[in-house]
Amino acid sequence: xTQSEAIRSVAAASxxxxxxxxxxxxxEAARRAEAVSEARARAGVDExxxxxxxxxxxxxxxxxxxxxxxxxxxxxxxxxPISLVDLGLIYDIRRVDTHVDVDCTFTxxxxxxxxxxxxxxxxxxxxxPNVSSVQVHEVWDPPWTVxxxxxxxxxxxxxxxxxx
Amino acid sequence: MSRFTEDEIKQKVRDGYILESPDEMTEGYRxxxxxxxxxxxxxxxxxxxxxxxxxxxxxxxNTQVSAVAIIQDELAHANIAYRILEDMGLDKEQxxxxxxxxxxxxxxxxxxxxxxxxxxxxxxxFFDRAGITLLSDxxxxxxxxxxxxxxxxxxxxxxxxxxHGEVWMKRLAQAGGTAKEKLQRAVDWMFPMTVExxxxxxxxxxxxxxxxxxxxxxxxxQLRQVWMSATVPLCExxxxxxxxxxxxxxxxxxxxxxxxxxxxxxxKHWDFTSGQISWDRVFERWKQRGPMNERYVESVRRxxxxxxxxxxxxx
Numbered sequence: 513x514t515q516s517e518a519i520r521s522v523a524a525a526s527x528x529x530x531x532x533x534x535x536x537x538x539x540e541a542a543r544r545a546e547a548v549s550e551a552r553a554r555a556g557v558d559e560x561x562x563x564x565x566x567x568x569x570x571x572x573x574x575x576x577x578x579x580x581x582x583x584x585x586x587x588x589x590x591x592x593p594i595s596l597v598d599l600g601l602i603y604d605i606r607r608v609d610t611h612v613d614v615d616c617t618f619t620x621x622x623x624x625x626x627x628x629x630x631x632x633x634x635x636x637x638x639x640x641p642n643v644s645s646v647q648v649h650e651v652w653d654p655p656w657t658v659x660x661x662x663x664x665x666x667x668x669x670x671x672x673x674x675x676x
Numbered sequence: 677m678s679r680f681t682e683d684e685i686k687q688k689v690r691d692g693y694i695l696e697s698p699d700e701m702t703e704g705y706r707x708x709x710x711x712x713x714x715x716x717x718x719x720x721x722x723x724x725x726x727x728x729x730x731x732x733x734x735x736x737x738n739t740q741v742s743a744v745a746i747i748q749d750e751l752a753h754a755n756i757a758y759r760i761l762e763d764m765g766l767d768k769e770q771x772x773x774x775x776x777x778x779x780x781x782x783x784x785x786x787x788x789x790x791x792x793x794x795x796x797x798x799x800x801x802f803f804d805r806a807g808i809t810l811l812s813d814x815x816x817x818x819x820x821x822x823x824x825x826x827x828x829x830x831x832x833x834x835x836x837x838x839x840h841g842e843v844w845m846k847r848l849a850q851a852g853g854t855a856k857e858k859l860q861r862a863v864d865w866m867f868p869m870t871v872e873x874x875x876x877x878x879x880x881x882x883x884x885x886x887x888x889x890x891x892x893x894x895x896x897x898q899l900r901q902v903w904m905s906a907t908v909p910l911c912e913x914x915x916x917x918x919x920x921x922x923x924x925x926x927x928x929x930x931x932x933x934x935x936x937x938x939x940x941x942x943x944k945h946w947d948f949t950s951g952q953i954s955w956d957r958v959f960e961r962w963k964q965r966g967p968m969n970e971r972y973v974e975s976v977r978r979x980x981x982x983x984x985x986x987x988x989x990x991x
Binding site: 543547623671 | 825829836
C-alpha cells in the first residue's frame with residue numbers, strides 16, 4: 513500500500529467508524545513490529561525454535577484460563593512489540609464465573625507506563641466472551657527480573673538493540 | 677575523500693546502496709546529513725526543557741514519573757544524534773555549549789512556553805507525532821546505515837510518548853468542562869504550529885539534497901499529510917475542533933486556514949483573518965526564534981561552566 517493509499521483508507525475508516533485510538537494503536541503496533549522483525553532477521557533469531565517453544569507453552573495452559581492467557585498475548589508493551597506475557601509481567605490469572613483477577617508486576621516501580629498497561633489488560637479481557645468484570649492487582653513480590661522473559665521476549669529485545 | 681562523484685553517489689543510493697562510513701561521503705552528502713542530524717539532535721535536546729516546564733504541572737507522582745521518563749528518552753535521543761555528528765568530525769561540546777541560542781536548529785514549536793498539563797500532553801500528541809512522522813520516514817529510507825540502526829530504538833520509545841499524549845488527550849476531552857476547554861485551547865495554537873513545522877510546500881521547494889541523497893523518502897507536503905492523517909481523526913474522535921478536514925474531492929487533507937499566516941507568540945494566537953503571508957515572513961519569525969529560546973537553551977547548560985570551574989579549582 514502506498515503512503516497516499518494508506519492515508520485515504522484511514523480517512524475513509526474514520527468517517528465510517530468515528531475512528532478511535534484503537535485503530536491508531538494498531539497502526540503503531542504494525543510499524544513497531546516492522547522495525548523489529550527486520551532487526552530480528554539481522555540478529556539471526558531461530559524463528560522455528562521459538563514457534564515450538566510457544567506451542568509447548570500453549571499446551572501447558574490451565575483449562576479454565578487458557579483463553580485469557582492467549583488474549584493477553586495480544587497485549588503489547590507500550591514501547592516494544594512484545595506481549596505482556598512474553599515479558600513475564602503476568603503472574604497469575606484466576607477466574608470466578610464471569611469475574612477475572614489478574615496479578616501483574618512491572619519491570620520497575622517507577623515504570624512510566626503502569627496505568628496504560630493496567631488499562632490495556634482490562635480492556636482486552638473485557639472483549640472475551642463470559643468476562644464481565646476484571647480486577648488487576650499489582651504484585652511486587654517476587655520482583656521482576658529478565659529471567660522471567662520468554663525466549664520470544666528476548667528475541668524482540670535483541671531485535672530492538674537491547675542486550676539480554 | 678569520497679571514491680564517488682556527486683552524480684555517482686546519488687545514483688548509487690537511488691539503487692539502494694547504504695553508506696557505512698563518513699569516508700564514503702561526498703561533500704554534498706556530508707553537508708545534507710549534518711544539517712538533518714543537527715535539526716534532529718537540537719529538536720530532541722530542546723524538547724527536554726519545554727516538557728520539563730509543563731511536567732511540573734503533573735497531577736500526581738506517577739504521572740510526573742511518566743513525563744520525566746519522556747524527558748529522559750528525549751535527552752538520550754539527542755545524545756544518539758550528537759554522537760553520530762561526532763563520528764562525522766563535529767564536536768558535541770561545541771555544538772551544545774559553543775553556539776548562541778538562536779543558532780540552534782530546532783523547530784519554532786520548541787521555542788514556546790508549555791504552561792499546563794493539557795499543553796504537555798497535546799505537545800506529546802502533536803509534536804512527538806511530527807517527530808515520529810519525520811524519523812520513521814528517515815528510518816525507512818535513509819542511505820546512512822549507522823543512523824538507520826540507531827533509529828530502531830528511538831522509534832520504539834517515541835511510541836510511548838505518543839501513547840501518553842493520545843491517552844491523556846482522551847481523558848481530558850472526556851472529562852469535559854474546563855479540562856476540555858483547556859485542551860481545545862492547546863489544540864488551537866499547536867495544530868497550526870505543527871502543520872508549519874513540516875516547512876515549505878513542495879511547489880516552492882527548489883531542490884532537496886535530503887531526497888537526492890536518500891536521507892529521507894517523503895516530501896514536506898507528503899509528511900504533512902501523514903501527520904494530519906493521524907491527527908485530524910484523533911481530534912475529531914475526541915470532539916475537538918481542528919482547522920483541517922479530509923476532502924473527498926481532492927483526496928487529501930486540506931487546511932481551513934490561510935497557510936502560512938501570522939502568529940502572535942505572546943497571545944499564542946494564529947491570525948486566520950488577515951490572510952496568507954509569504955514564507956519569507958515565516959522564515960524571519962523562525963530566525964528571530966520564539967519567546968523561550970534563550971531560557972530553554974540556558975536551562976540545559978547553565979551549570980556547565982560554573983560547576984566545571986569549581987571542579988577544576990578543587991583538583
